Amino acid sequence: MHSYRSHTCADLNAKHVGENVRLSGWVHRVRDHGGILFIDLRDHYGITQVLADPDSPAFSELEKVRSEWCIRIDGEVKARAPELVNKNIPTGEVEIFVRDMEVLGASKELPLQVFDEPDFPEETRLKYRFLDLRRETLHNNIILRSNVVKSIRNRMDGQGFNEFQTPIITASSPEGARDFLVPSRLHPGKFYALPQAPQQFKQMIMVAGFDKYFQIAPCFRDEDPRADRSPTDFYQLDLEMSFVNQQDVFDTIEPVIKGIFEEFGKGRPVAQDWPQISYKDSALWYGTDKPDLRNPIKMQVVSEHFAGSGFAIFAKLLENEGTEIRAIPAPKGGSRKFCDRMNKFAQQEGLPGMGYIFWRDQGEGMEAAGPLAKNIGPERTEAIRQQLGLEVGDAAFFLGGKPAAFESVAGRARTVIGEELELTDKDSFKFAWIVDFPMYERDPESGKVDFSHNPFSMPQGGMEALSAEDPETILGYQYDLACNGYELISGAIRNHQPEIMYKAFEIAGYPKEEVEKRFGGMVNAFTYGAPPHGGCAAGIDRIVMLLADESNIRQVIMFPMNQRAEDLMLGGPSEPTNEQLRELHLRVIPAEDK
Incomplete structure (x- = not known):
């Protein structure tokens, strides 16, 4: 017999009655019923009830175990009496009479209870996340996330996309949020950045002649936290396609997202009609660019x-x-x-x-x-x-x-x-493409014109519009997908022509020299026969949050930061040692008291 288990805690049923088995797992709950000990033994797969009476050789040792001890038991599978069958679990027809037990890992007094999932402060849950993840709801959310990602990969592969990985350490590239900077040891005084998104790389993949790219991409942004946003990092389904227009992108990604929500939405209706609503109309009709059409x-x-x-x-x-x-x-x-x-x-x-x-x-x-x-x-x-x-x-x-x-x-x-007024249909998923975003916005105080959304988007009307129209009237080939009040996807048809790009940035106050300094690699690539291309990115965390019926994104991330962007479990961010600072030619200036 295997050292730790012959079966998982979800395997056994009536057909195993009479067999000698070995299980390993955690003590989910202990109940003493008049001298008979009942233990719900839990592993990743499920729960099995085990029991021992004073006649069991393991009884005295089992009396010592407590919640969340990790144990191995050997015993005989017995059928439960018909009136004691638990129809709520796959193993509910049987129980194991324990003849031997070994403690694999004892537990200290628990800082939070796993059984029954009572409320605990989020700070406690994040500090002891390894215990929090044993709880059924959170455990199932993380498994859901894994299955969603697996399904996305299969669906993208089925549409002829190739998965490529882009660099994690790269140059700083403004994407609308603050970069996480990484000091260079070999180049004192210079910094890499963690990518806010693979934006420039995926566009250069198109220039390189790969027709359909996707990636489950980690992205890093130094942002203020919100319930639906992680303050440090997140994952997105990132994709890009060559020789496409806006509708081609919609037609490609819609069946992927629709399929995911149909597969994992627990039977909730998924709207088949996804209207395309202009940004202007969405703001008028719904007061937001991510409307809840329920x-x-x-x-x-x-x-x-x-x-x-x-x-x-x-x-x-x-x-x-x-x-x-x-x-x-x-x-x-x-x-x-x-x-x-x-x-x-x-x-x-x-x-x-x-x-x-x-x-x-x-x-x-x-x-x-x-x-x-x-x-x-x-x-x-x-x-x-x-x-x-x-x-x-x-x-x-x-x-x-x-x-x-x-x-x-x-x-x-x-x-x-x-x-x-109970007008909102809470039990469904409704989607809308928000299109025709304005390329520019004007600061009401300074009067300065700047990009309102994605600076790499192709302006509708191209160079002619940029040269002749009021910037505030120019629209971009930019689009978002909203679902139930959340933005799930953002994307654009890209500006792949250098002269149009220079003009677009010039209107926003960036001279040609500044564009070449910030985005020189991509602009240079566009001078060597760039194809028309476009794509989008879908937030994995938000998709899973909606499917799991959660309102807080930390409930679908395995090891999230807290609201102050701190890792309470491992103690990040931490202070560097003097040796590390010397190697990087850095000095820490103490923060001034406010």
Whole structure:
């Protein structure tokens, strides 16, 4: 018999009754039932119940074991009585009568309990992550992640893609976040960088003549943490294709993502229709560029109904250039109590409030109620109702000003309304491509023009648009894929023509010399017959987070950092030794007290 096990803790069933077996695993739970010891023994695969009574040679030793001790047991498989069968586990028909036991690894008193997964502070869970990973939910999440990555690889291979690895130590290349810098010992005073993404390398792979590339790529960004973002590193499905347009990329990646969600989504419906929504429309309708389409609410502009109206606040607001009034329809939200609650929500978000109208049945017909209705009169309120398609028992909320000032709040209000009124379908996955991102944005204070999204994207209209159009009107071949309120994919058709690239950067204030200094390797490659190409990257961590029904990305990462970008388990970041600093020709300057 093997030194540690003849079977796993998920293998045994009724057909093994009478066999002598050997199992190894962790003590999940100990129960003493009137002198008979019952132990749930757990390994990676499952749980088997083992037991011993005073007649067992191993009884006295088994009495000493505690939760999370690692043990080996030998024993005989016995059938459980029919009324004691546990149908919730594969081994629930049997139990093992223990005849021998060996402690493979005793455990100290536990800093967190594995059985039953009670709540513990996240700091404790991260410090003792090796214990936290023994818990069923987290353990299953990590296995899910492994299976998702395996399936992605198979699907990409099935579409004719080749997997290539790009460098981890490279030159600094701005990607919209801070680099992690790595000092060079051989070149004092110079630094490598960990790649924020394989952007330049994958583009040069296309120039090198490899038609379809992909990689499960590690990416490193020194970012402030969020619930859906790791503060240090993350993994993405990175892909690039030659001789493609935007729709080709969509047609390639859609079946991969759709297939993953159908395979691992636990039977939840996966939308088959993935609309393409312009960035401008997404901001208007949903208040965000990553809309949750499970929520059917779509915001609308209703400025015309308030211009010159009796509601002075909105009427005067509309006299200023660039202002508008937007309505958030709220089907079934037609009660003063709910309207007041949403008004309070707006105040908590930093706005003076949120106007509203709700429609009620007064017996003699429909009536519009609320302060706004009284100020603008029945004709205007009826026009608003008809535009929004609302009925008795419904409401509408209103925000006004320059869209940039209230758009995000409106988006959050839409989310809250959808959830509170139970309009949002929580049990499905709905996707939308967000397209036509603006190439540039202007800083409202300095007036400086800069890239708004991806500087390597091909501008729609090419050189002609760059030369003749207002930068703020130029769109790029840039796209994101949103799912249930999260950005899953970001990508673009690349700017592969040096002269167009120089012009695009010139508009953003980067002279030719600066472009060549920052991106000289890629620009140089483009002078040797670069093909049109494009691609995208899909966030592995976020995909698994959605599939696992988690709201915190750390729940699907094996060894994550905490909110302060610290590794509590291994103690990173740590102070370097003086010898290390001397080798790297570095000196640490103490931080000034704030």
